[in-house]
Amino acid sequence: MQLIGLVLATLVILTALDIRKNRLLKDVVIKDFGKEKGNLHCEAEIDSIRYYYNCKKSCTDVDDITWNDLDMNRIFNEMNTSITNIGTEYLYALLHKTENREEVLKERDRITKAIDEKDELRIRLQMILWKIGRSYNHSVYETLDKCREIRIGSIYPHLLVLFSFVLSCLLLFYNLWAGGLALTGCIILSRISYYKTMKRIPDFHQWYLKCFAKMLKAAGHLEMQRDEEMESYAAKLKDIRKYFKWIQIKSIFLTNHGTGIVTDAADLILDYIRILTHADIIILHSLSRTITAHFDKVEQLYEIIGFLDSMICVASYKRQLPYFSSPDFCKEDKKILEAEGLYHPLIEQPVTNSIREDKSIILTGSNASGKSTFLKTVAINAILSQTIFISTARYYHANYFQVFTSMALTDNLVNQESYFIVEIKSIKRILERGDRQRPVLCCIDEVLRGTNTLERIAASSEILTELGSDNAICIAATHDIELASILEGLYSNYHFREKVTEDEITFDYQLHKGISTTRNAIKLLKMMGYADNIIERANKRLDDYIKSGSWSHSHKWL
Template identity: 25%
Template sequence: MFKTQSEVLAYYKEQINQCTQQIGLLKKQINRHSVARLIAMGIEILFFVLLLSSKNNTVIVFWSITLLFPVIGFILIVKKQNKLISQEEYERHLKWVFENEINVLTAQGNGYGNGQDYNNEHHPYSSDLDIFGPGSLYQLINRCATQKGKDELARNLDTEKNKREIIERQEAIAEMNGVIKKTFEFRAKLKEHDGNKIKLIKQKLNHSLQEQLQFTKNIYLRFYLNIIPFLSFGILLIAIVFGGKFWSLLSLIAILNASLIFGFMKKINQVYFGFSGSSGLISNYADVINWTEEKEWQSPYLARYLSRKNKLSVQIKDLSKIIQAFDARLNMVMVIILNYFFLWDIKCCIDLQKWCDKASDNVVEGLESISHCEEIIAFATLHFNHPEWKTPQIEDDFIFKAKAVGHPLIAPEKCIKNDYEFETHPTTDIITGSNMAGKSTFLRTIGINMVLAYAGANVCAGQMQISIFKILTYMRIKDNLNENTSTFKAELNRLKMILANVIEHGNALVLIDEMLRGTNSKDKFSGSKVFIEKMITLKTPTLFATHDLQLSELEDQYPQSVRNYHFDIQISHDEMEFDYLIKKGPCKTFNAAVLLKQIGLDLS
């Protein structure tokens, strides 16, 4: 594995070049097969002209039989060309996967989506810590194509887990990272995933399909279907040799078969609805499930979702083949020939009914298992892309200790890392400092790395030991005209939520950024002081960022329960320099006067 992100980027660029070369080779082969198709068609036309110009019965039979060879050749060429087209499409998807990784690493967006729909301002922390939406943690991690995979990823970023669950996920992510290069192929197969189509197929398999296929159990229909290919082909050969009434007999069989098809057309359409054009999609599902079945997963989490006795991939592949055959009805000329002489649609329905009888009841479950796999792949990819990040150590006893911890959403070249740890008992850490010095970012750095740790992921730190906390935040408070809520009322609602959770959960951790902004300075100080004292009484660890230096004086009153930290600036010739490093003690240098002077307001 690679040791630096620059090595990871170089690997992706190399893979893109290989895909580009492979796509070029496949294009040439596809073009050659297109020429071969034209040649086969030309030979067929030539043989047909020779047949029409023949007068001798023996010669007529010869050319009639010879006509089959260009047709067979044409079919084989088309089959091979379709395979090459599928391979080219796969290489294009694989190339897109690698290009997308470069885009994510260079902050150019993520083609898998940012999870905006999961954002919830009332959640204990997700909105404040940028878990969902543009520029979010979800956007950094997401590699899920299926809707259930996206839902699983969101759930693991915004719900609590116990120590056993976290460690299981750590093991699963580490194991998946060990086969990371295979996961790129997995994702390429799911690139054109159609969530609505798969949802419809799942519903059909679970509920309506068996009932819709009842008509295929007619023993007379099945008997006739078994003999009709031999009957049609035999009469065709006889008609070619002897002509006359045998052509009329063949026409009669075609009329009878057409009547049967039209008689069952409504039921056939009900069966076919939902499956149309999905053979490639289901085949890709079979391929990715086959990969998960072939590997013997060691981690309990992956073994639980991916290990099974039955080879579901084979059953799903069989379903794909049946649907591919059924899709012949999409070609008007082909469907007339196949139905009038072989009852093709009815044959496909019977094949589907036989598949339903022998297929495992867990096929739908197998389709859904992909979502758990790709959600773990998303975190494994994060691990692969950031080799310098470390796996946090989950502890039972109260602890938070981090070395070189940084914000995962800040570019590595701009990310300033800090060392920080809790006392051996809960304290309120009051963080003062100038505007733009880094207070808010530091709070979010601690919170978002905790979210990563509890999801089982590696964290943006050189080392981390952490116990399990219920994260509660108070940062981006704003009014809501639709709910007739002022900023101050919104702040009170947030405080009420935090207090309720602190009282209910003994493992709460509170992150506060500038409390009570919607009221006057006197009430703001009094309210902040009372809140801090409440946290001290409830023995709840709290990080409290503020501009109010008076609050730092609480350390004198509560020396065992309050600690002071700050972010400072250096001012030289009215220019500010930030180092974004956390330091002990209250802040002594502020920059509001400098900033006001820059816009024309000189406090002096």
């Protein structure tokens, strides 16, 4: 009776602790939603995060140059409040894949709105996803994918170990000495063969197969959510779970990597059982065969969980924006880019701008006036509109674009390529893109800045002519005013300007029509404390060039 009482008391305590843990967890998810930005620095885990995307990438995706130019890792990090590794991996891939199917984007919008508006639904989803857990620097998709490649060898020796152990235990009841001798032999042989086999199987495979079992358990809870927004997903999950009926039970015998005392103690006992019976090896073989046979269903389960987790991230991110709008996509056979109140989502106090164009754009203006930021703002909005169906603008109307940039380029020291070589390769990839039917939005900062003025203007004008005549809206920022004249008619001209006083230069960061007529480089030198004689000679040289059209020799000024 005392033993029964102790067991009951233990169960009551564990139940009370579990209830308290769930209450604390619920408080956290309520408090953080819409307030906390993601704090995962994805660079540290980029190889594992990228694995799913690398398996799914296509020629119309946001490529690495564009992703880096736009600092999309920062946007991803701020948006990524995912609960599972699966959500992180799925969101990273989703932000790369610019959609051109309205029904896909509208479905994402439908789910994020439901999550935002229905607190109880969101909290239930978050609580379910928390039970899956996460691990540092491992890809769930990679592990599930590579589980199809587990090579244990023949399963029969391990089945023989299991049956030998069971028979030895039974023999103990008939003959203690014979049974003890047989059991000792089984223990020695099972340990030797167990460790020899397990050396070929990475330990984290077992953890993620347990994670897969947790995914199935979560799918069961998601399937039971009685909400109209979840009906289609519940039906899919119900169908998926039919193919994996026994996995949750089988996963008990896999390594748990527990962190609590109770879990560690239980796992220690199970370790001995695994070694003596080879139960985990047999189960790994079985699970690998099951996953291989039904990998399409594994992918569907992974993607539904990843989708729901990432949509919770998006819903939370939307609450943190000053404002946003749902994009309106052009269904006519024409190029259009129209936005009102457009702003950069990474700038805390952004200046907004508006644009309405059906042609490509030459963007001029002085240093630090806002040209590069505007290019990034337009490109980021196109990506967010076609991935998570939000625009950081009061109104956004445009095509379903492929998005390319050529902006934050550097020398490639590994491949021994100069800045100019890197630059011309970057622009060439836009000209030679795979999909010629889908319109392109390309943003280029300082075309061919890595070469001399005469060749730069000649080559740039022809490259921009090619892009402007193609199925593209090209926005090119430049200091070469000559390009605005050469491309007049094919490109529209816009500029940013500044206000210059004796002691300072101020910028309004507002987009204006026309060509820039102001300069500030020499003025900035003066403000930064350069010697007066340098400033005077620079101004004199510039004035003489404007009058004569040629540069004089330096020794005339000394």
